[in-house]
Amino acid sequence: MAMPPQGRQTSPTWLNGYGDIFKTHILGCPCVMISSPEAARVVLVSKAHLFKPTYPPSKEKMIGPEALFFHQGSYHSMLKKLVQASFLPSAIRGLVPEVEQIVLNFLPTWENTTINTLQEMKRYAFDVAMISAFGNKQDLEMKGIKHLYQCLEKGYNSMPLDLPGTPFHKAMKARKQLNETLRKLIQERRKLEKPEGGLLGVLLGAKNQKIDQLSDSQIADNIIGVIFAAHDTTASVLTWVLKYLHDNQDLLAAVTREQEGIQRKIIEGNRRLTWDDTRHMPLTTRVIQETLRRASILSFTFREAVQDVEFQGYYIPKGWKVLPLFRSIHHCADFFPQPEKFDPSRFEVPPRPNTFMPFGNGVHSCPGSELAKLEMLVLLHHLTTSYRWQVVGDEDGIQYGPFPVPKRGLPVKVTPRNIIKAAA
Ligand code: HEM
Helix, strand or coil: CCCCCCCCCCCHHHHHCCCCEEEEEECCEEEEEECCHHHHHHHHHHCHHHEEECCCHHHHHHHCCCCHHHCCHHHHHHHHHHHHHHHCHHHHHHHHHHHHHHHHHHHHHHCCEEEEHHHHHHHHHHHHHHHHHHCCCCCCHHHHHHHHHHHHHHHHCCCCCCCCCCHHHHHHHHHHHHHHHHHHHHHHHHHCCCCCCHHHHHHHHHHHHCCCCCCHHHHHHHHHHHHHHHHHHHHHHHHHHHHHHHHCHHHHHHHHHHHHHHHHHHHHCCCCCCHHHHCCCHHHHHHHHHHHHHHCCCCCCCEEECCCEEECCEEECCCCEEEECHHHHHCCCCCCCCCCCCCHHHHHCCCCCCCCCCCCCHHHCCCCHHHHHHHHHHHHHHHHHHEEEEECCCCCCEEECCCEEEHHHCEEEEEEHHHHHHHC
16 A cells, blocks of 8 residues: 655545545556546656656567557657657648548448448548558558458457467567568668658658667557547547547538538549648537537546655655546536537537646657548548438447447448438
């Protein structure tokens, strides 16, 4: 049991209480749960150096120990700058035609079929993650990388039992092969005078920015990590967007009107969708914000106290886990009245500071937030203007895979919109 530091009174009721900050155990491990915006800010931003990110060793092994998620301090901030540089609006605005092309290739394959929304969104978000990681260069290795990734993913959330035949074992094998494939790709691209292509290009070019050249394994771990972080998250949010729009037909009609306005301009200008178009989608953007709040797919994150910490008059011993609870904050009626209601209009005014953190906060906040929003907007532009979707079955509920998503991944029947119009 934790002992308070010398000369300090700690309230035992706090440690066991159920207020904004309380103690509990997860799998026998003492954890401090944080559901006040101010306290979450202390952990994630102002005293972030006292709380390091913490992951199970099996996940670290699978993603790669040199990926930025697992680090603090100078190594983390050096990598974070590079990763952020790849996903700044100025870096991704040029991706719009490629993202749009991926959407235009996917949508016809959904026509008049029942799709598993989550699985299709995963395929879409994976393809976007691949071009943002490697650029649009179609190396022969890309197909192999995709296949190995699928094997890796199957074992990622399984029991970490490294015995022949287990999903974990197969995933670790795929991880080794992925490493080899990436190493070859990295070495080929190192030979190019100007290493082009997405995040890989930026990581290879690091030495030009007065940073020591990154090793092959540092580059591989970070590429694998970013693709991991990018696709399941975005796919889960997109699945919820489709669910909420389906369940709120008036909202779907309003979003469609907004997107048709953009479509008209595109047709008049005889051009394609642009980054600037995506900046003029206020209602669709609010639908995405409200989805991020309501679904809160990353319900919380894990930190660990790196030393004994005195925290807002309380005491957290070294080694204890600290969990900022994003979902609790996003669902607190003080900040979001009627929190269970899906109401994008609440984002017509900005939320109170530190109450809306779908992409985290502070040093470890998400570098991919702009890309995630961009790919959702591009997909919604084409989906709402050209298609309608009907949920198949009446099974309401949530499944975890690992993020919360609608039951069975939300099976929907997709039909071209003009057919519906004609039938109406
Ligand atoms: C809607 C989709 C997404 C959501 C909800 C999301 C959410 C988050 C959150 C909450 C964190 C912070 C975790 C923490 O503090 O422990 C995070 C970190 C991260 N995300 Fe995202 N993310 C999304 C999409 C993406 C995309 C598209 C990328 C890549 C392009 C990405 C790359 C990362 C990386 C690399 C980190 C680790 C940053 C660090 O440790 O410094 N994410 N994300």
